[in-house]
Amino acid sequence: xxxxxxxxxxxxxxxxxxxxxxxxxxxxxxxxxxxxxxxxxxxxxxxxxxxxxxxxxxxxxxxxxxxxxxxxxxxxxxxxxxxxxxxxxxxxxxxxxxxxxxxxxxxxxxxxxxxxxxxxxxxxxxxxxxxxxxxxxxxxxxxxxxxxxxxxxxxxxxxxxxxxxxxxxxxxxxxxxxxxxxxxxxxxxxxxxxxxxxxxxxxxxxxxxxxxxxxxxxxxxxxxxxxxxxxxxxxxxxxxxxxxxxxxxxxxxxxxxxxxxxxxxxxxxxxxxxxxxxxxxxxxxxxxxxxxxxxxxxxxxxxxxxxxxxxxxxxxxxxxxxxxxxxxxxxxxxxxxxxxxxxxxxxxxxxxxxxxxxxxxxxxxxxxxxxxxxxxxxxxxxxxxxxxxxxxxxxxxxxxxxxxxxxxxxxxxxxxxxxxxxxx
Amino acid sequence: xxxxxxxxxxxxxxxxxxxxxxxxxxxxxxxxxxxxxxxxxxxxxxxxxxxxxxxxxxxxxxxxxxxxxxxxxxxxxxxxxxxxxxxxxxxxxxxxxxxxxxxxxxxxxxxxxxxxxxxxxxxxxxxxxxxxxxxxxxxxxxxxxxxxxxxxxxxxxxxxxxxxxxxxxxxxxxxxxxxxxxxxxxxxxxxxxxxxxxxxxxxxxxxxxxxxxxxxxxxxxxxxxxxxxxxxxxxxxxxxxxxxxxxxxxxxxxxxxxxxxxxxxxxxxxxxxxxxxxxxxxxxx
Numbered sequence: 001x002x003x004x005x006x007x008x009x010x011x012x013x014x015x016x017x018x019x020x021x022x023x024x025x026x027x028x029x030x031x032x033x034x035x036x037x038x039x040x041x042x043x044x045x046x047x048x049x050x051x052x053x054x055x056x057x058x059x060x061x062x063x064x065x066x067x068x069x070x071x072x073x074x075x076x077x078x079x080x081x082x083x084x085x086x087x088x089x090x091x092x093x094x095x096x097x098x099x100x101x102x103x104x105x106x107x108x109x110x111x112x113x114x115x116x117x118x119x120x121x122x123x124x125x126x127x128x129x130x131x132x133x134x135x136x137x138x139x140x141x142x143x144x145x146x147x148x149x150x151x152x153x154x155x156x157x158x159x160x161x162x163x164x165x166x167x168x169x170x171x172x173x174x175x176x177x178x179x180x181x182x183x184x185x186x187x188x189x190x191x192x193x194x195x196x197x198x199x200x201x202x203x204x205x206x207x208x209x210x211x212x213x214x215x216x217x218x219x220x221x222x223x224x225x226x227x228x229x230x231x232x233x234x235x236x237x238x239x240x241x242x243x244x245x246x247x248x249x250x251x252x253x254x255x256x257x258x259x260x261x262x263x264x265x266x267x268x269x270x271x272x273x274x275x276x277x278x279x280x281x282x283x284x285x286x287x288x289x290x291x292x293x294x295x296x297x298x299x300x301x302x303x304x305x306x307x308x309x310x311x312x313x314x315x316x317x318x319x320x321x322x323x324x325x326x327x328x329x330x331x332x333x334x335x336x337x338x339x340x341x342x343x344x345x346x347x348x349x350x351x352x353x354x355x356x357x358x359x360x361x362x363x364x365x366x367x368x369x370x371x372x373x374x375x376x377x378x379x380x381x382x383x384x385x386x387x388x389x390x391x392x393x394x395x396x397x398x399x400x401x402x403x404x405x406x407x408x409x410x411x412x413x414x415x416x417x418x419x420x421x422x423x424x
Numbered sequence: 425x426x427x428x429x430x431x432x433x434x435x436x437x438x439x440x441x442x443x444x445x446x447x448x449x450x451x452x453x454x455x456x457x458x459x460x461x462x463x464x465x466x467x468x469x470x471x472x473x474x475x476x477x478x479x480x481x482x483x484x485x486x487x488x489x490x491x492x493x494x495x496x497x498x499x500x501x502x503x504x505x506x507x508x509x510x511x512x513x514x515x516x517x518x519x520x521x522x523x524x525x526x527x528x529x530x531x532x533x534x535x536x537x538x539x540x541x542x543x544x545x546x547x548x549x550x551x552x553x554x555x556x557x558x559x560x561x562x563x564x565x566x567x568x569x570x571x572x573x574x575x576x577x578x579x580x581x582x583x584x585x586x587x588x589x590x591x592x593x594x595x596x597x598x599x600x601x602x603x604x605x606x607x608x609x610x611x612x613x614x615x616x617x618x619x620x621x622x623x624x625x626x627x628x629x630x631x632x633x634x635x636x637x638x639x640x641x642x643x644x645x646x647x648x649x650x651x652x653x654x655x656x657x658x659x660x661x662x663x664x665x666x667x668x669x670x671x672x673x674x675x676x677x678x679x680x681x682x683x684x685x686x687x688x689x690x691x692x693x694x695x696x697x698x699x700x701x702x703x704x705x706x707x708x709x
Contacts (some may be wrong), residue, residue, distance in 0.1 A: 019588035075674035082676060104468065200573055207662045208675070236610070248575065249661070256577045256659020267659075271555050272576070417673050420486045423493075 003088060013200050045070035046092025047077055049344070050307060051279070055335055056107045056378065060137075065322050065328055081106060082130045092322060095142040096209060098166050098310065098381075102145065107310040109148045109163035115325050117331040119350045124329045125168040125306065126160055130398055139213065139231025139404035142306040155170065162304040166308025167327050168347035172338050173302035176263045177268060177278030181292045188222035191299050193275055194248050202244075203267055203276035206257035208418035210405055213303050215241050217402065219389060231406030238414050245258060246424045259423070268293055280343040283390075288380055297391040301402030305401045308347075340364050341377045345394060367393030425572055453689070460682035469678050477683035487684075489667075491691065494664040497579075497654070501586040505643050508587065509594025512614065513635075516612075517593075517602035530599065544573045544587045544651055552576040552584075560648040569677070577659030594639035601635030602628070637694060637703045639694055648692050 041302050044051070052069040059067045070088075078100055081091045081253075092143055093101065101107065112118045119408065123129045128136045128143040146168070149162045154387035156165070183198075193202055193214075205211050216230040219241050227237060248254070249324070255273050258264045265285045267273040278295070286293040295351035310331065311323050336346025337355030341364065346352040353361050369390050374383040391397045408414055426688040481487050512533065520526045536544060551557050552575040561572040574580055605628065613623040651666030665688045672681035 029440050073674075077673070203659075254659075254661065256661060259655075259660060266549075270550070270553050272553055412677075415671075415677070416480075416484075419663075419668060419671050420484070422660060423486050423490050423668070 007212075014058045021361050038150050040065040040319060041068055042066070042089045042319065042322060042326065043068045043070070043087070044090040044092055045072060045077065045080060045088050047071065047074050047094070047307070048336075049279075050092055052338070054338065059326065059329070063322070063325055067326070074209075075339050085312055086314055089312050089315050089319060090326070091312065092169070092307060093166065093310060094305055094307045094405060095145050095166065096140045096305075096405045098238075099140050099145045099156075099310070099407050100143045100411075102148070102156070102165050103312075104154075105154050106293065106313050107165065108166060108313045108315065109151050110167060110311060110327070112160075112162050112164055113152070114328075115164075115167065115331065116328045117348045117351060118352055121168060121331070122347060122349065124171070124398065125308075126342060128164075132397070134399065137301075137401040137403050138227070138229050139303075139406035141404050142166075142308075145212065152298065155283070167331070168306055169330055169335070170306065170308075170344045170346070171306035171398075172280050173304045173391070173401055174277070174279060175277055175302050176287075176296050177283050178294050178296050179268060179292065182271060182274040186301050186356060187275070188300050190217040191223075191279075192242075192308075193218050194222065194253060196251075196253070198253070198275050200255055201274045202253050202270070203256055203264070203273040204229075204254065205257055205264070205277045206422060208415050209313055209407055209411070210303075210305075211277070212238070212361070212408075212414060212418065213403055213405060215245055217300055217303060219244055219299075221298075230403045232408045233410060233414070235410055235413055238348075238408075238410060238417050242417050242421045246421050248424055249421070252359045266366060284343060284376065284382055288376075288382060295390040297397075297400070301400040302391075302397065303403055303405065304398070304401040305405040326329065338377045344390075345398065345416055349394065363387070363410040365392075365394045366389075367396060384404050444630075456627040456682045456685055456689075459679055460686050462679040462682075464677050464679045469676075472614050477680045479682070481683050481687065490663050490665055491687075493662065494648055494666075497582060497642050497664060499588065500583050501638060502643050504583070504587045505591045505594040506640070508591050509598055509639060511594050511634075512591075512634070513599035513602055513632075514624075516599055517605075518628075524602075533592060535593060535613065542590050542652065545589060545656060548581065548588070548657065549576060550587055551580055577657070577661060579658070579662065582654055582662060585653050586647055586650070589653065590643050593642035593646065594636075597636040597638040597642070598632055601632050605631050633703045634705045637699060637705050640699060642693060644699075645692060648688065648695075661666055 002405070042065060046069075051069045056067040056069050059065065061064055067090075073095065074094065077091070077093055077096045080087060081093060081101040082104050083102075083289070086394065091101075091107060098107075112193045123134075125142045125146055128134075128141050139348045144158070145156050146165055147157050147159065148163050148165050149157050149161060150163055155165060176187070176190065176193060182201075183242060186284050191270075192198070193204070201393070204214055207261065212233075213230060216233070218226055219225055220227060220230070222244075224244060225240060227233065233241065256263075258267060259274070261279060261282055264276065264278055268282070268286045269278065269289055280295060283293050283295045309327060311320070331348045331351065333346075333348070333351035333353075336348060338351030340349070340352050340356060341345055341360055344366065345365075349365060356364070358375060359371045363370045363374050363383065369383050370383050370387045372385050373381045374387065375381050391400075432708065460477055461473050461475070462469050463474055463476065464470070516526055516529055520529060549556075553559070554571045554573065554576070556576070558575055560570075562568045609627055610623055611629075613627050618626065631677070649666055650664065651670045654662055654664045654667055655670075665684060669681045669684050669688070672678070672684065
C-alpha cells in the first residue's frame with residue numbers, strides 16, 4: 001500500500017494552507033478521496049469505554065474506510081500495545097498506559113499541525129490547566145505524557161512541542177458509587193469505603209494501578225497519611241496503603257473485588273455491595289434497571305482518567321493518512337456528543353455541542369437540571385425532567401480532580417504487593 | 425545395529441505421536457522453563473540466566489500461603505467429587521440392571537456438560553447471592569432470619585463450583601472400571617457370607633482403584649490449574665496459583681509467571697507421581 005492517489009495530495013496541501021478548519025467543518029460529509037480509501041481497514045483496539053460499534057459504523061458512513069474494533073481490559077491493552085505493535089493500527093489507550101508503552105517505540109508521534117481542532121482541545125491535555133487558575137492534580141496528568149520531542153521521540157517533554165503521543169478523546173472524573181436506598185444517610189468522604197458500618201458490603205476494583213489510587217484517596221481521607229504524590233508512592237507508602245486495606249480485608253470489609261465493568265454493575269444492582277469504586281457508565285447501567293445509584297461527589301475530590309488515540313509505529317502511507325483523517329473526524333464533534341451523552345467528556349467540548357440538544361448540553365456539561373427526558377445515545381431514557389447530574393457541571397467535576405490514574409516508578413513493587421493483598 | 429523391518433515399522437508408527445507431543449507439549453514446556461530464568465522490565469522481557477524470579481517466589485510467604493490454599497482446594501474438592509462420583513458410578517453400575525438404562529442415565533449425567541463450564545459456574549452467583557434464591561428460600565421457610573453471607577464469594581462457593589464442575593471427571597473413569605468388574609466376584613463374596621459393606625470395601629473398592637486414581641488425576645490437575653473459578657466464585661478475594669500466574673501475565677511479568685508455572689508443574693507432577701506409587705494404572709488399563 002505505497003501508491004497514493006493524486007486526490008489525496010491535493011487534500012493534504014489544502015490542509016497545510018489553512019483549509020483545515022474548512023475541511024473539518026465539512027465533516028461528516030464524505031471526503032473526496034481516491035477510490036482505494038474504501039479498501040482501507042484500520043484495526044483499533046482499546047478498553048471498552050470508547051470501542052463502540054456505533055463509532056465504527058459512523059466512520060464507514062462518513063469517511064468510507066473500515067474500522068475494526070477490539071475491546072480488551074486495561075492489562076491486556078497494555079500488554080498488546082507493548083508487545084505486539086503489528087497487531088494494531090490505532091491504540092485507544094489511557095494516559096497512564098501511554099507512560100508505560102510509549103518508551104517501547106511501538107507508537108508514533110502525531111504532528112499537531114495536521115490536527116484541525118488542536119487549538120480547541122481543553123487545557124488539561126495541553127498545559128495541564130483546565131482554567132488558568134487550576135492546580136495540576138497528582139498522578140500521571142495527561143499533559144505530562146502527552147508530548148514528545150519529535151516524530152521518532154520515545155521521551156516525554158513538558159511543553160507543547162507539536163508532537164503528541166496520544167490525541168485525547170475521552171476522559172472523566174471517577175468517585176465512589178453508592179446505593180442511597182441501602183445506606184440511608186449522606187456520604188461525603190472517601191473514608192466511608194472502610195467504614196465498619198459497611199462491613200461485607202464494600203468493594204474495590206482489582207486493577208492494581210487504579211485500585212491503589214482509590215486506596216490512597218481513602219487513606220488520606222481517613223487522616224492516616226498525606227501523600228506527597230499519590231501517583232508516585234515510595235515503597236513505604238505502598239506498604240502502608242496496602243497494609244491498611246489488607247487489615248480491612250481480613251476483617252471482612254469487602255464483599256468482593258471486581259475487575260470488569262459488568263461485575264461492578266452486578267454487585268451494585270444485586271445489593272451485594274452498597275459502596276464501591278465505580279465507573280460512570282456502570283452507575284448509569286444500574287440506574288437504568290430502576291435501582292437507585294449515585295455517583296457520589298466527595299469532599300476530597302475525584303480520581304480522574306483520560307484516554308487517547310495513539311498510532312502504531314508501523315502505520316504509513318495511505319493508512320497513516322486515513323488515521324489522521326479519523327483523528328480529525330473524532331475531534332470534530334459527532335463522537336464527542338455520543339460519548340458525552342453517556343456521561344464522559346470530549347476533548348473538544350465545543351465541537352460536541354453541535355451534536356447535542358441544548359437540554360443535553362445543559363444536563364451533561366453545564367450541570368443544569370434537565371428540562372425533559374434525557375436519553376442515552378441508544379435512545380434509552382436515563383433521567384427525567386428536573387434531574388441534575390451527580391457532581392454538577394464540567395468545571396465543578398473536572399475542577400475537583402485530586403489525582404490522575406498513574407503508573408509509579410515503584411510499579412513492579414506495587415504490583416507484587418497488590419498480589420499479596422489479593423492473596424491475603 | 426541392523427534395523428529389522430519390525431523396528432522400522434515401530435519407529436514409523438511412533439513418529440506422528442512423538443512429533444505432535446514434541447511440538448505441542450515438550451517445546452512449550454521447555455520454553456516456559458527457559459523464560460522462567462529471563463528478566464523483565466515493566467514493558468518487555470529480556471533473555472538472561474538469573475534466579476531472581478525463583479528467589480522472589482520462594483522467599484515470599486505469600487507464595488506458600490497461595491500454594492497451600494491451592495492444595496486445600498484440590499484436597500477438599502477431591503474428597504467431595506470422590507464421594508459423589510463413587511456413589512453415582514456405583515448406583516449406575518450395580519443398581520441399574522439394564523444396559524440401556526445404564527447408558528441412558530450415564531448420558532443424562534453428561535447433559536449439563538454440553539454447556540460452557542463458565543456459564544455453569546456463573547449461574548451459581550445469582551443463586552447464592554445475598555438476595556439470591558437460596559437465601560430468600562431459606563428466609564421464607566423460616567430457617568434463617570438474616571441472609572447468609574458465606575454462601576457466595578467464599579471458599580464455600582469456590583469448592584461448590586469445583587465439585588459441580590468436576591464430579592463427572594470422577595464418575596466416568598470409576599463407572600468404566602466398575603463395569604468391568606466380574607459380577608461373579610460379588611456373588612462369591614455374598615456366598616462367602618460378606619455383608620454389603622464388606623463386599624463394597626473388600627471387593628469393589630480395591631477393584632475400582634485404577635478408576636479412582638484416573639479420576640483423582642483429572643480432578644487434582646484441573647483444580648490445581650484453575651484460575652477462573654476461583655476468581656469469579658471468590659469475588660477475587662481468594663488466590664490460588666493459577667490466579668497468581670494470571671496476574672503476572674496481565675502485568676507483562678512473563679518470566680515471573682513462568683517461574684510460578686514451573687513450580688506448579690513440579691508440584692503437580694510430584695503429587696501425581698506419589699499417587700501412582702499406590703496404584704499401577706497401566707496394569708489395569
